[in-house]
Amino acid sequence: MTVEQKKGRAATGGAVLRQRVTEAITEAAFAELAEAGYARMSMESVARRAGVGKAALYRRWPSKQAMVTELIGSRVSEALPPTPATGALHTDLRELLATFRDQLAHPLLARIAAALFAEASHDGALAEGLHTGVTAPRREAARTILQDAIDRGELPPELDLDLGIDLLIAPLAFRVLVIQGRSDDEYLETLTNAIEAALKAAVR
Amino acid sequence: MTVEQKKGRAATGGAVLRQRVTEAITEAAFAELAEAGYARMSMESVARRAGVGKAALYRRWPSKQAMVTELIGSRVSEALPPTPATGALHTDLRELLATFRDQLAHPLLARIAAALFAEASHDGALAEGLHTGVTAPRREAARTILQDAIDRGELPPELDLDLGIDLLIAPLAFRVLVIQGRSDDEYLETLTNAIEAALKAAVR
Amino acid sequence: MTVEQKKGRAATGGAVLRQRVTEAITEAAFAELAEAGYARMSMESVARRAGVGKAALYRRWPSKQAMVTELIGSRVSEALPPTPATGALHTDLRELLATFRDQLAHPLLARIAAALFAEASHDGALAEGLHTGVTAPRREAARTILQDAIDRGELPPELDLDLGIDLLIAPLAFRVLVIQGRSDDEYLETLTNAIEAALKAAVR
Amino acid sequence: MTVEQKKGRAATGGAVLRQRVTEAITEAAFAELAEAGYARMSMESVARRAGVGKAALYRRWPSKQAMVTELIGSRVSEALPPTPATGALHTDLRELLATFRDQLAHPLLARIAAALFAEASHDGALAEGLHTGVTAPRREAARTILQDAIDRGELPPELDLDLGIDLLIAPLAFRVLVIQGRSDDEYLETLTNAIEAALKAAVR
DNA sequence: TTCTAATCGAGACGGTACGTCCCGTCTTGCC
DNA sequence: GGCAAGACGGGACGTACCGTCTCGATTAGAA
CATH class of the missing domain: 1.10.357.10 (Tetracycline Repressor, domain 2)
Incomplete structure (x- = not known):
């Protein structure tokens, strides 16, 4: 077993799940943004709507603003x-x-x-x-x-x-x-x- | 003191204080807006900066948004x-x-x-x-x-x-x-x- | 108006309300402690049970431990x-x-x-x-x-x-x-x- | 490598590894308990300190409390x-x-x-x-x-x-x-x- | 001058959301 | 099938503001 193999061993764990969760969050976030606007959208409601823990959001983005910026940016x-x-x-x-x-x-x-x-x-x-x-x-x-x-x-x-x-x-x-x-x-x-x-x- | 003078005082007395407070709030609000922007400005910091109670703000405007809208509108x-x-x-x-x-x-x-x-x-x-x-x-x-x-x-x-x-x-x-x-x-x-x-x- | 009078002006505001809220919190906290124990008791459940905002708790004590310590201490x-x-x-x-x-x-x-x-x-x-x-x-x-x-x-x-x-x-x-x-x-x-x-x- | 050797390794190999992991966990858990106490000790820090996954802990004990109880009990x-x-x-x-x-x-x-x-x-x-x-x-x-x-x-x-x-x-x-x-x-x-x-x- | 009524500064109130941490579970690919 | 890694849903932590409320002190006007 090489070092590279060892290091990479668990790096890909849960890629499929991660993708599914990310999509659920993205969809929920856009829905909340559409209904409430940026200021009134809350991370808690996004998480709830996505059926996801708040931590799942903060694992992906460091803040509400970062999340919205990235989502909008990529969609655009x-x-x-x-x-x-x-x-x-x-x-x-x-x-x-x-x-x-x-x-x-x-x-x-x-x-x-x-x-x-x-x-x-x-x-x-x-x-x-x-x-x-x-x-x-x-x-x-x-x-x-x-x-x-x-x-x-x-x-x-x-x-x-x-x-x-x-x-x-x-x-x-x-x-x-x-x-x-x-x-x-x-x-x-x-x-x-x-x-x-x-x-x-x-x-x- | 004549009756006219008394009447005049009666009509403007409370208004003077009110005016002073309103000006302090207005000034503080613009300063906070300039430093922090609309989203990060808080009614509490405006009140603190103006040296007035929060109630003084809410006695004049029903909400943060209303206050800022009116302030901006009149200034503009x-x-x-x-x-x-x-x-x-x-x-x-x-x-x-x-x-x-x-x-x-x-x-x-x-x-x-x-x-x-x-x-x-x-x-x-x-x-x-x-x-x-x-x-x-x-x-x-x-x-x-x-x-x-x-x-x-x-x-x-x-x-x-x-x-x-x-x-x-x-x-x-x-x-x-x-x-x-x-x-x-x-x-x-x-x-x-x-x-x-x-x-x-x-x-x- | 003396300085003392001015300083003391608003110091007593809401003493009655404060007392009522403190009692509600105290009662709720003891009830939660009895049911769940210290570790499983949560500030949120105490606040909910007392019909009170979490801030009301944290305005009185800096932490869960401080609250429980003081309550127990005074009761004892x-x-x-x-x-x-x-x-x-x-x-x-x-x-x-x-x-x-x-x-x-x-x-x-x-x-x-x-x-x-x-x-x-x-x-x-x-x-x-x-x-x-x-x-x-x-x-x-x-x-x-x-x-x-x-x-x-x-x-x-x-x-x-x-x-x-x-x-x-x-x-x-x-x-x-x-x-x-x-x-x-x-x-x-x-x-x-x-x-x-x-x-x-x-x-x- | 003979068949016996292979079989012998197969029979004991897993047990040896398991034993090594268990010991690492035990040592880490006692260290964390000593430093932080029961309430502040976290399963995550124990796993990290032992260099094992969290699942290794939960494969051995159903909960934090069970782990600590058993560890303390046996040591005592x-x-x-x-x-x-x-x-x-x-x-x-x-x-x-x-x-x-x-x-x-x-x-x-x-x-x-x-x-x-x-x-x-x-x-x-x-x-x-x-x-x-x-x-x-x-x-x-x-x-x-x-x-x-x-x-x-x-x-x-x-x-x-x-x-x-x-x-x-x-x-x-x-x-x-x-x-x-x-x-x-x-x-x-x-x-x-x-x-x-x-x-x-x-x-x- | 004395009374009255509005307004004042201060700050507690119930609530909601923030971003963090940890629980116990689950998933992945390597060994 | 166990392993290390670490993401998952859930939920409490302690903080910051929202807009509302209560308090006693202050202030002018009216009586």
Whole structure:
């Protein structure tokens, strides 16, 4: 028996059970978050709903905030769509906006994300986690679209990319999250037109 | 002492003490909010900091949320600047955006407002309060600017006003609140140009 | 308004309520101790039984052990009988032993005291508390009886007082607490005779 | 390797391992008991200290209490000295008391025994176990000495044996366990004299 | 001036959730 | 089939706040 074998001997014990429990917790947590929101959700109710001891939660995450952050982050990540590449700025834009709207429209993610972003002002680690897991990938997708359009000559090379990304993401996010207003296809089409015009003018 | 003086004293006497206490609470609440954020602020620490009993708080507001909402709402309202009316869309826009940025840059209001908007997803009354006290007045200012520009022929009459307002407010809000990025005068100038172009294209 | 008046202003708030709550807790704690014993008694069940928040317990005592120690200590203290002074060693002895037996026979105090003495081996503060509140007063009563008997010439002046006290207390305590055997009046009479003989021989 | 060797290993191999594990647990348990006492000792720390899994403990004993009871019981039994038979009550007594003191002075057994006797008030099985394993054998030794002395005419035939045993055991036990006072040879000599006198008077 | 009624600071109240620890059981893969 | 490792459900620990309550002192206004 080698040392490696000995060390690894019991390392995998209960992987199946662990998986089952983790899934029960995840499901319960999302349900509680949807019903009560982040502030009113309690670890005790999640554990109760999952049919699980509180320790099972704290064995996986060090705190309520850590649990919710990770759950949201992974759910959001797996929902990250492929960057559109239709070959034309207008269609790329519309596709990205539609995808973005569909994600934002998911009431659960939207509501919780808002609470997390709010908390992030007072918690550097949380801010970092949200940036890495949520914000950055989406901004990167937008950046790719814009850069492609510049390469094709559809947008001026002097475009301020960061500002461009803001223009792309912000109006829709505000409408859905803060105003909680409509964002149907007609709205999206008009918005696409407006953003396209804005991008062409957003030069340093 | 004349009767009038006596009456005058009678009308304001208790009110003076009450006013003093209210001010102490308000100041303490803003300080705690700034240091700890909405979620971590406690009514007990506010009372302690203000040197008053907890009952003094609950005599004025029915709950923590109500207190913070009202405090934020009134502070935000008194900070509402006059709507710019320079006679030209571009300057109106830039002035509004600069004002808006200065308000958002106030770290306290920004952070707390985020937490409150997050909570609003689960609390209709809070949502209503925020809309009336925070959102609506600002959107109205933007609407006025846009309508004036339409009237002057600077913007097409078919402009989707709601979308136009989103375009005006959202990118800056996102940059300051979520991205927490820079928003200096240069950025603002480019943003103004981009928004102006977008508005001209945002027709139904 | 003097400083004293100002300082004392709110110091007495809720004394009546406090008293009521303390009594409810005390009663519930004794009941739980009787039913479950020290180890199995929980602060939560005491609070529930008393119709009281857990904080009400922890506002009064810093821990479960402190609460039980104090409750037992005070109950035992108030049960401390006057030292017998019949003028004769034999009757003093019998009276003291009878009193002692009656206290020990109280099933609650006996059982809990045993658990506390056991814990005391590992907790200096607890040991100190038990000595001061429980052990010392009883030993003092015994010492008085013995000294009186020496003064009257019923016992030799060379009597080892500490040993004498052991002889007086220990056999009965063991019978009741450890053996849990009978200790009726007949037994007590024989025991009194035996102890009296022992005391006369317990010289250094 | 021959078949016999293989078979022999098969037959004893498991037993040897089991024995080694049992010893490691026993040693760890006594160490933890000594350091923390019964209440604060945890099965988890015992397992960790012994370098074994918790299941190894629960495969051997059904509960923490059962484990400690059995461990203490067997240790105490193997420490049971031969009943003294010097041919004279005084020397028998002194020898028994000295042995008893030496056993009680063992800090581990003493402290744990106290906690177990306390728990026994609420647990009949534990009480039974302690009586059989700890109390009864020692009382029997004392009984033998007393009966021998009666047979030799050193003690009256009317002696209440149970009371006699109490007189023998209790004062020393109290001194060592509860008072935690000194019990040197000088004390023991005086005590022996006193008990001898008491025994002669302890008649029904 | 004396009375009255509101408000004050202090802090205890019942409750709920936090994150930690340990019980006795269960599961896994190695030996 | 026993082993070490360690996750499992359960439940108590002691802490922190919530929003409510009670207390006696303070404060002005009205009588």
